[in-house]
Amino acid sequence: MATIIDGVKLAAEVRERAAQAVKELQAEGVTPCLAVVLVGDDPASASYVRMKERDCAEVGIESRDHRLPAETTQKELDELIDALNSDEAIHGILVQMPLPAHLDAESVIARIAPAKDVDGFHPESLGRLVRGLDGFRACTPAGVMEMLRAYDIDPTGMNAVVIGRSTIVGKPMALLLLEANATVTVCHSRTRDLAAVCRGADLLVAAIGRPKMIDASYVKPGAVVIDVGINRTEEGMVGDVDFAAVEPIASAITPVPGGVGPMTRALLMVNTVAAARRATAG
Numbered sequence: 588m589a590t591i592i593d594g595v596k597l598a599a600e601v602r603e604r605a606a607q608a609v610k611e612l613q614a615e616g617v618t619p620c621l622a623v624v625l626v627g628d629d630p631a632s633a634s635y636v637r638m639k640e641r642d643c644a645e646v647g648i649e650s651r652d653h654r655l656p657a658e659t660t661q662k663e664l665d666e667l668i669d670a671l672n673s674d675e676a677i678h679g680i681l682v683q684m685p686l687p688a689h690l691d692a693e694s695v696i697a698r699i700a701p702a703k704d705v706d707g708f709h710p711e712s713l714g715r716l717v718r719g720l721d722g723f724r725a726c727t728p729a730g731v732m733e734m735l736r737a738y739d740i741d742p743t744g745m746n747a748v749v750i751g752r753s754t755i756v757g758k759p760m761a762l763l764l765l766e767a768n769a770t771v772t773v774c775h776s777r778t779r780d781l782a783a784v785c786r787g788a789d790l791l792v793a794a795i796g797r798p799k800m801i802d803a804s805y806v807k808p809g810a811v812v813i814d815v816g817i818n819r820t821e822e823g824m825v826g827d828v829d830f831a832a833v834e835p836i837a838s839a840i841t842p843v844p845g846g847v848g849p850m851t852r853a854l855l856m857v858n859t860v861a862a863a864r865r866a867t868a869g
C-alpha cells in the first residue's frame with residue numbers, strides 16, 4: 588500500500604502561502620498581476636486558462652485576459668507580447684500552449700521578458716536552471732519537487748528515472764532532480780529496454796503522454812512513482828501510470844487526476860508572486 592501523494596491538498600496549501608505573500612505585497616502597494624494570452628478556441632486550452640484565472644482570483648493576483656482569434660498573425664501576437672513586456676503593472680506573462688500551427692511558439696516564448704517568464708520556458712530561465720542560478724522554474728517539475736519536499740522524500744543518492752525529455756517537463760525535471768542530488772537517467776522513445784531501466788529507479792517520473800503505459804513491470808517494489816501524464820480517454824482523465832497495478836508495489840504515488848496537475852497550477856501562482864516581488868525589489 589503506497590502513500591498517496593495528495594496534490595489537491597498540497598496545492599491548496601501552496602495557494603494559501605501565495606495568498607499570504609500577496610497580502611504582504613499589497614501592504615507595500617503592489618498587486619501581483621498576470622497577463623494570460625489565449626490564441627484560438629481550443630476547448631482544453633480555454634479550460635486551463637479559466638482554471639488559472641480562478642486560481643489568481645483565489646490568491647489575490649489580478650489576471651488580465653487577452654483572448655485572440657485563431658487567425659491572429661505572428662506580428663499581432665509579437666506586438667501584444669511587446670506591450671505586455673513594457674507594461675509595468677504586469678508582473679507575469681503566460682501564453683497558453685499550444686499555439687495554432689501557423690504561429691512560432693519558440694519565438695513567442697523567447698520574446699517574453701525573462702523577468703516576466705512565470706512559466707519558466709524562456710531560454711534564459713532554462714539556462715539559469717542549468718547553471719544553478721536563481722530564476723523561474725517550469726511549473727510542472729517545480730510542483731513535483733514541492734510534492735517530494737512536502738512528503739519528506741529526499742532524492743539525495745536516489746536513482747531517479749525520468750521518462751520524457753520535453754523542454755517543459757522532462758528536461759527541467761531531470762535538472763531539478765540532479766540539483767537535489769539524485770543520480771538521474773532520462774529516457775525517451777528511443778530508450779532500449781525501458782522497463783529494465785525503470786526497474787532500477789528508486790524514483791520514477793513518467794511524463795510521456797501514453798495512457799497507463801507504466802505498469803508494475805516498470806516499477807521496483809518500494810519506488811516513489813510520480814505520474815505527470817494527463818491523457819483524456821473514454822474512461823476519463825488517466826495518467827501515464829497504471830495506478831491500480833502500480834499502487835500496491837510503490838512506496839508513494841501521485842494519482843491522476845489530483846496529483847501533479849493541481850501543483851502545476853499552484854506553482855504558477857508562486858512564480859507570479861515571485862515575479863512581482865522581484866519587480867518591486869527593483
Ligand code: NDP
Nearest residue numbers: 727751752753756775776794795796815816817847848851
Ligand atoms: P511531449 O510529447 O513533449 O514529450 C513526451 C516525451 O515522452 C518525449 O520525450 C517522448 O520521447 C517520450 N515518449 C513518448 N512515447 C514514449 C515511449 N513509448 N517510450 C518512452 N518514451 C516515450 O509531452 P510533454 O512533456 O509536454 O507532456 C508529457 C505528459 O505530461 C502529457 O501527458 C502531458 O499532457 C502531461 N503534462 C502534464 C502536466 C501537468 O500539469 N500534470 C503539464 C505538462 C504536461 P521522444 O523525445 O523520443 O519523442
